Every structure is written in C-alpha cells, then in structure tokens.
Amino acid sequence: LADLTSTLDARLRAAVHLALAGTTSQDVDDDPQLRRATRPEHGHLQTNLALRLAATTGGKPRDVATALLAHLDVADLADVEVAGPGFLNLRWRPEVLARLVTTLLTDEHLGVPRPQHPRRVVVDHSSPNVAKQMHVGHLRSTVIGDALARVLAFAGHDVVRQNHLGDWGTQFGMLIEQVEAEHLDVGALDLAALDALYRRARAHFETDPAFAEAARRRVVALQSGDEATLTAWQSLVAVSVEAFDALYSRLGVGLTHEHVAGESSYNAALPGVVSDLQDAGLVTESDGALCAYLDGFTARDGSLLPMLVRKADGGFGYDATDLAALRHRVAPVAEGGLGADQVVYVVDARQSLHFEQVLALARSAGWLPDGVQTQHVAFGTVLGEDGRPFKTRSGETVSLDSLLDDAEAAARAAEWGGSMPAEERDAVARAVGVGAVKYADLSHGRTRDYRFSLARMVAMDGDTGPYLQYAHARLCSLLARAGDPAAPAARPPVHPAEERLALALAAFPGAVTTVAETLEPHHLCAALHDVAVALSRFYEACPVLRAEGEEREGRLALAAATRSVLATGLGLLGIEAPERM
Numbered sequence: 001l002a003d004l005t006s007t008l009d010a011r012l013r014a015a016v017h018l019a020l021a022g023t024t025s026q027d028v029d030d031d032p033q034l035r036r037a038t039r040p041e042h043g044h045l046q047t048n049l050a051l052r053l054a055a056t057t058g059g060k061p062r063d064v065a066t067a068l069l070a071h072l073d074v075a076d077l078a079d080v081e082v083a084g085p086g087f088l089n090l091r092w093r094p095e096v097l098a099r100l101v102t103t104l105l106t107d108e109h110l111g112v113p114r115p116q117h118p119r120r121v122v123v124d125h126s127s128p129n130v131a132k133q134m135h136v137g138h139l140r141s142t143v144i145g146d147a148l149a150r151v152l153a154f155a156g157h158d159v160v161r162q163n164h165l166g167d168w169g170t171q172f173g174m175l176i177e178q179v180e181a182e183h184l185d186v187g188a189l190d191l192a193a194l195d196a197l198y199r200r201a202r203a204h205f206e207t208d209p210a211f212a213e214a215a216r217r218r219v220v221a222l223q224s225g226d227e228a229t230l231t232a233w234q235s236l237v238a239v240s241v242e243a244f245d246a247l248y249s250r251l252g253v254g255l256t257h258e259h260v261a262g263e264s265s266y267n268a269a270l271p272g273v274v275s276d277l278q279d280a281g282l283v284t285e286s287d288g289a290l291c292a293y294l295d296g297f298t299a300r301d302g303s304l305l306p307m308l309v310r311k312a313d314g315g316f317g318y319d320a321t322d323l324a325a326l327r328h329r330v331a332p333v334a335e336g337g338l339g340a341d342q343v344v345y346v347v348d349a350r351q352s353l354h355f356e357q358v359l360a361l362a363r364s365a366g367w368l369p370d371g372v373q374t375q376h377v378a379f380g381t382v383l384g385e386d387g388r389p390f391k392t393r394s395g396e397t398v399s400l401d402s403l404l405d406d407a408e409a410a411a412r413a414a415e416w417g418g419s420m421p422a423e424e425r426d427a428v429a430r431a432v433g434v435g436a437v438k439y440a441d442l443s444h445g446r447t448r449d450y451r452f453s454l455a456r457m458v459a460m461d462g463d464t465g466p467y468l469q470y471a472h473a474r475l476c477s478l479l480a481r482a483g484d485p486a487a488p489a490a491r492p493p494v495h496p497a498e499e500r501l502a503l504a505l506a507a508f509p510g511a512v513t514t515v516a517e518t519l520e521p522h523h524l525c526a527a528l529h530d531v532a533v534a535l536s537r538f539y540e541a542c543p544v545l546r547a548e549g550e551e552r553e554g555r556l557a558l559a560a561a562t563r564s565v566l567a568t569g570l571g572l573l574g575i576e577a578p579e580r581m
C-alpha cells in the first residue's frame with residue numbers, strides 16, 4: 001500500500017500541473033500530503049491539496065478540486081470525490097485490496113519490497129558484562145536488537161550481529177585474586193555465584209590494601225599475557241558466556257556465542273588507535289593520560305569535556321575499545337574487517353554521550369567514510385509499577401531468569417488452554433510468558449521509559465503479545481476446521497469489516513520497511529495490533545465457516561492472509577506464534 005500511495009501521490013501532482021497548465025508558474029505547492037482519513041465515511045485517504053492551491057492561485061477551493069478531478073487519472077486504484085469545502089477523499093478500489101491480499105497469500109516475502117541498495121548492517125546488541133548477571137537494561141538491548149536484526153534481514157539487508165561482551169578491564173584483577181583467596185574452582189560455579197563473587201571481591205578490594213595491591217598486579221599480569229592469569233580469566237569468561245547462551249536460547253533470540261566479539265578482542269588494536277589519533281593531532285596529554293577534546297562537547301561550566309583515550313597508567317578503557325571496534329566494523333572484508341555500511345548500537349540512552357563522542361572522534365580521525373551510517377539506537381529505562389527504576393523489593397537489580405520465571409507463571413495462570421495436554425501447555429506458557437515480556441518491551445516507543453507490569457503484559461486483551469498470539473492460534477484452528485484450504489482466492493471486500501481487515505493487512509509490508517529504516521520496532525507492533533483488532537471485528541460481523549461459495553472462499557483467503565501476516569510479523573519481533581492456545 002505504501003507503494004501504491006506514492007503512485008497516487010505522483011498522479012495527484014501530475015493533475016495539478018495539467019490543471020494549471022499555462023496559468024501559473026511552475027513552483028506551486030503540488031504536494032498532496034495524503035493523510036489517512038479520520039473517519040471511514042471520508043474514504044481511506046484525504047488531501048487538502050485543492051484548498052491550499054486555491055489559496056495561492058485564487059478561485060474557489062471546490063472549483064479547484066473539480067478541476068483537479070478532471071485531470072486526475074487514478075481510476076485503476078481509487079475512487080475520488082470532492083467533499084466539504086474542497087477536500088479530496090480517496091477510497092481504494094476493492095480489486096486493489098483483493099490484489100494485496102493475494103500477494104500476502106502467494107508471495108513468501110509478503111509483499112515487502114527488496115531494498116534498492118541492500119546494506120551490510122552491524123547490530124551491536126545485548127553486550128552484557130562477564131561475571132555479572134544481565135539486568136533489565138540488557139534485556140531491552142537483547143530483545144530490541146534481535147527484532148531489528150530479524151527485520152533488517154527480512155527487509156533484504158545483510159546483518160552481522162555483534163555481542164560486545166564486557167570481558168576486559170581492571171575488575172578482572174580483583175576477581176581473579178578473590179578466586180585465589182577462596183581457592184575456588186570457577187568452572188564449577190554458575191553465573192549467580194560469579195555475581196556474588198564479584199561483590200565479595202569489590203568489598204575485599206575496598207577494605208584490604210594488600211588485596212587491592214595484589215589485584216592491581218593481577219591486572220598487569222593479565223595485560224602482559226601471564227599464562228596462569230589468562231587461564232583464570234578464560235574460565236570466568238567461559239562460565240559467563242555459557243550462562244548468557246542459555247538465557248538467549250530461553251529468550252528465543254538469534255544470538256549465540258558465535259556473535260561474541262568481546263572488548264578483549266580489540267586489545268591488539270588499541271595502541272594503533274591511540275598512535276593514529278596522536279599522529280592526527282587529536283589527543284592531548286593531561287596528567288599523564290591521553291584525552292581527546294572535541295568541539296561541541298562541553299560541560300555545564302562551558303569547559304570542553306575530555307574523552308579518555310588512554311589512562312595515566314597506560315591502560316585503555318571503554319572509549320578506546322569502542323573506537324577500535326568501530327574501525328574493525330567498517331574496515332573492508334578483504335582487510336579482515338566486517339565491511340559494514342551501517343553500524344547500530346542498541347544500548348541504553350544513558351550512554352548517549354559516550355556514543356556521540358566515539359562517533360564524532362572517529363569522524364574527525366577519518367575512520368568513518370561518508371557512505372557509512374552509524375546510529376545509537378537508544379532505549380529508555382524499565383520502571384517498576386511504582387514508576388522508579390525496576391528493582392526487587394530489597395533494592396537489588398532483577399535477574400532476567402527470575403523475571404522470565406514470573407512471566408511464565410503469570411502466563412500459566414491466565415485463562416486459556418484448558419484442554420491441552422500438560423506438556424503442550426508448558427510449551428505454550430513459555431511462549432506466552434516470553435512473548436508477553438518481549439512485546440511489552442518492543443511496543444513502547446523505544447526511547448521512552450516504560451513501566452513493567454506483568455499483569456498487564458500477559459493480559460489476553462489489549463495491546464499485548466498474548467492478544468496477538470491468541471488471534472493467530474484462533475485463526476489456525478479456524479483454518480484447520482475449514483480443511484486448511486491451500487490457496488483460497490481473495491475476493492474484493494464487500495462487508496466493511498472485510499475491507500477494514502484487508503486495509504490493516506495491506507499496511508504490513510510498509511510497516512516492515514519503516515522498522516528497517518527507523519529502527520523503531522513499535523511501528524510493526526502497532527501494525528500487527530491493528531490487524532488483530534480488525535480481525536476481531538471481522539469475526540463478529542462476518543461468519544466464515546457458515547458462509548458459502550465465493551463469500552466463504554474470500555473470507556478464508558482473508559483469514560489465511562491474516563494468519564500469515566501475524567505469524568511472520570510475530571516472528572520478526574522474535575515472538576513465537578503457537579498454533580493452539
């Protein structure tokens with residue numbers, strides 16, 4: 001429909017020029033600014049083009065509208081009428097809607113156009129820290145990043161997932177010392193135990209100067225490649241990665257250990273990053289540290305904000321590592337890079353300054369060729385029901401596993417699936433619980449904070465994941481009862497509820513493209529929710545199994561197209577679509 005809307009747009013512009021031929025100069029505002037009609041009786045689309053034209057060229061708006069109509073050639077697509085003071089109301093031809101439904105039924109790509117210039121897109125997402133449990137912020141990064149990776153790939157781009165694991169830094173000195181002090185076998189621990197170890201190490205570090213000194217020496221040993229230290233570090237990483245993998249598979253995201261490109265993997269490149277910046281005159285020394293000061297980055301008092309490229313002790317930090325990662329990502333494949341045309345960072349909005357600085361410095365250094373797009377895909381904070389950052393009652397961050405446990409329990413308690421075998425019911429509860437959490441996360445405007453309310457997200461009605469899953473499951477059973485017709489023939493919609501559903505379905509390809517361009521998954525959520533709402537009106541008004549002949553066939557076609565839009569759409573969001581609920 002997005003394509004056809006641009007066609008209408010172009011034909012309206014052509015009509016303006018034909019209608020005005022010879023009477024005015026060329027530079028009249030011919031932009032139709034087609035809008036969705038606010039009321040069904042106004043058709044599907046509306047424009048105030050004639051009113052705007054009349055204001056500049058003189059004449060009565062209704063006359064201008066009539067003149068436009070006389071030159072407008074859209075009969076193959078839409079019916080047009082002049083309304084009120086001179087609005088043009090357009091209504092898609094029923095055959096056009098039937099054709100779109102047919103496309104959804106027959107094209108395995110569901111009418112989503114292939115991009116003219118496919119991009120190679122690096123999606124940096126999840127990126128948790130070793131020896132720490134993921135928190136809800138990482139959940140957002142994981143879920144949003146996974147949906148974007150799926151949508152971009154479906155839209156025809158070449159996606160490279162990257163998990164920028166926090167697997168390097170001074171904290172490993174104290175972690176390894178603590179392991180030694182407690183004679184622990186890291187391989188026998190799980191992530192929760194490492195998290196606790198981390199906290200003990202921190203406390204130890206703060207209270208025992210001798211331990212702190214040993215921890216600092218450990219950092220040096222790690223950086224200089226001491227074997228025993230490296231082995232200890234590796235086991236901390238291995239235990240963590242295994243736990244992250246388990247969580248990724250529980251979440252049903254497409255991320256695995258194969259996508260891990262941790263901070264440590266950029267170690268060897270860091271000295272080169274710094275010396276290139278030095279050669280370019282972009283860093284200055286300050287108290288032994290190397291800093292970059294960039295125009296436009298000022299603190300409240302007006303002084304320039306430094307970016308720490310190398311610390312006074314010679315160590316490198318988060319900034320330098322991200323610079324090295326970016327260079328690697330945009331470097332051509334032939335030179336061992338990832339060859340990205342677009343790099344997106346799915347990271348908490350609170351890191352905006354970091355990414356602005358990294359990207360600005362990389363641009364000044366000439367490391368970001370013009371054709372490469374970079375975006376910080378920022379997201380807001382998850383709040384508890386009280387509107388404060390989401391924490392457990394005792395004030396700790398909530399582990400993702402416990403959060404998913406709760407979501408599954410809530411899903412199990414919801415009212416569905418009465419007659420299912422226990423095993424299937426379990427699988428469905430998992431799909432519904434995880435789907436509810438993901439949908440809630442994806443359907444809110446990405447940069448906004450949102451309140452985490454399990455009761456609301458698992459509800460079977462409203463703008464929720466389970467509502468969409470249920471709509472899908474119900475269609476599966478309807479179509480099964482109809483004998484799963486292979487290719488029912490779409491029919492131009494007759495009933496307003498059929499038309500409404502066809503229109504909602506027709507918006508799907510455009511929504512996918514919009515998400516691939518804006519990197520905002522909520523547009524797809526909104527389009528799917530609109531489909532599900534239109535579907536329930538359709539059920540109320542239009543019997544399917546009891547209908548006959550062409551009517552039945554046409555309704556089955558709508559049902560089948562709806563099932564495939566919901567299944568594909570939920571799949572693109574990374575949400576399972578069970579066949580029964």
Ligand code: ARG
Pocket residue numbers: 124126127128129164165166322325345347
């Ligand atoms: N490990 C970081 C954190 O937990 C997120 C890393 C995001 N990606 C990046 N390229 N900096 O906050």
